[in-house]
Amino acid sequence: MDEISLACNGLTKTFKKYIKKPGVIESFKSLVRRDFEIGTGVDHFDLEIRKGELVGLLGPNGAGKTTLMKMFSGIIVPSSGACQVLGHTPHRRAMAFRKKIALVMGQKGQLWWDIPAMDSFLLLQKYYEIDEQRFKQRLGHLADSLGVSTLLNVHVRRLSLGERMKMELIACLLHEPEIIFLDEPTIGLDLISQQTIRAFIADYQQRNGTTIVLTSHYMADIDALCDRIVLIFDGKKTYDGSIEDFGSILGREKFLTVQFEQAVDQTDSIWSDLDPKWLSGGQKVELRVPEEQLRQRTIDILQKFPAIDFQTEKLPVERVMHTILANPEILE
Numbered sequence: 001m002d003e004i005s006l007a008c009n010g011l012t013k014t015f016k017k018y019i020k021k022p023g024v025i026e027s028f029k030s031l032v033r034r035d036f037e038i039g040t041g042v043d044h045f046d047l048e049i050r051k052g053e054l055v056g057l058l059g060p061n062g063a064g065k066t067t068l069m070k071m072f073s074g075i076i077v078p079s080s081g082a083c084q085v086l087g088h089t090p091h092r093r094a095m096a097f098r099k100k101i102a103l104v105m106g107q108k109g110q111l112w113w114d115i116p117a118m119d120s121f122l123l124l125q126k127y128y129e130i131d132e133q134r135f136k137q138r139l140g141h142l143a144d145s146l147g148v149s150t151l152l153n154v155h156v157r158r159l160s161l162g163e164r165m166k167m168e169l170i171a172c173l174l175h176e177p178e179i180i181f182l183d184e185p186t187i188g189l190d191l192i193s194q195q196t197i198r199a200f201i202a203d204y205q206q207r208n209g210t211t212i213v214l215t216s217h218y219m220a221d222i223d224a225l226c227d228r229i230v231l232i233f234d235g236k237k238t239y240d241g242s243i244e245d246f247g248s249i250l251g252r253e254k255f256l257t258v259q260f261e262q263a264v265d266q267t268d269s270i271w272s273d274l275d276p277k278w279l280s281g282g283q284k285v286e287l288r289v290p291e292e293q294l295r296q297r298t299i300d301i302l303q304k305f306p307a308i309d310f311q312t313e314k315l316p317v318e319r320v321m322h323t324i325l326a327n328p329e330i331l332e
């Protein structure tokens with residue numbers, strides 16, 4: 001039987017949300033008594049992740065992804081429900097647990113800004129009690145793989161965003177964690193840095209079989225790295241399955257792209273049920289077409305509007321996600 005790395009059951013996190021009424025008098029009143037309501041960040045979430053899986057956690061802004069990652073890594077205490085990570089209850093923060101996990105938050109680094117990354121790594125070596133030889137070997141290997149060996153002694157504040165993220169990854173991997181939580185590791189990075197970090201994570205995971213939970217706003221990350229995706233909306237799990245099945249959630253559809261000689265009439269009824277996405281000022285369109293209608297619908301379009309190029313492909317996950325974010329009831 002496969003070993004389970006993470007299991008949670010009915011995991012819930014509620015927050016007090018303070019309400020401030022407008023006006024000066026209300027501001028003074030709020031100094032004495034603050035009204036609040038209870039908001040739910042994560043709502044009765046069940047999840048099981050096997051050892052060595054790379055799972056993508058997806059959802060719109062404010063869906064509860066970061067709250068979930070914080071509960072998995074023990075930074076915040078659940079309001080109710082159960083969570084076990086590598087046999088530990090995360091929020092107890094036992095040292096044995098901390099040595100087995102790592103959390104990288106793209107929005108919030110753990111490295112000190114005013115000192116070189118190397119100094120932070122040395123502190124982490126002490127904190128995690130990493131043997132000197134193993135530390136040197138590991139740091140050398142990670143820094144080489146990420147192409148930052150020459151930057152270890154540069155103050156973190158002087159590094160570019162991409163270089164800083166690479167240092168954050170090294171910091172999280174030095175102690176050889178068994179499970180890694182990556183919350184938006186590529187956020188704000190340019191395309192090249194995104195690709196480098198993506199390739200590094202894929203390679204690292206393949207070599208080490210580490211369990212990884214990843215959140216990202218970039219579907220390219222999810223597409224390239226994750227076999228399984230979990231969708232979260234309003235704190236609730238709405239989908240858990242393979243990326244292939246996710247791609248076919250909207251039915252057996254193909255993605256048809258047509259490039260025209262000149263801009264065409266976007267109000268024509270021919271597009272009405274094909275979810276058109278217009279590009280190049282109306283000279284190019286991307287359509288979702290049911291597989292069984294693909295031949296006829298393509299002929300109809302080409303007969304009506306002079307085209308210079310067209311292609312069909314499997315519906316990209318990005319497009320499926322976009323449609324689901326706009327119409328979450330599809331998953332009900």
Ligand SMILES: Nc1ncnc2c1ncn2[C@@H]1O[C@H](COP(=O)(O)OP(=O)(O)OP(=O)(O)O)[C@@H](O)[C@H]1O
Nearest residue numbers: 015016040041059060061062063064065066067068
């Ligand atoms: N400390 C807190 N106090 C009050 N509410 C909070 C707190 N942390 C999170 N929330 C609320 O919980 C919900 C989930 O937030 P969370 O940060 O987990 O979302 P997310 O999916 O990570 O969003 P994003 O993609 O924008 O980072 C939001 O409504 C948020 O306002």
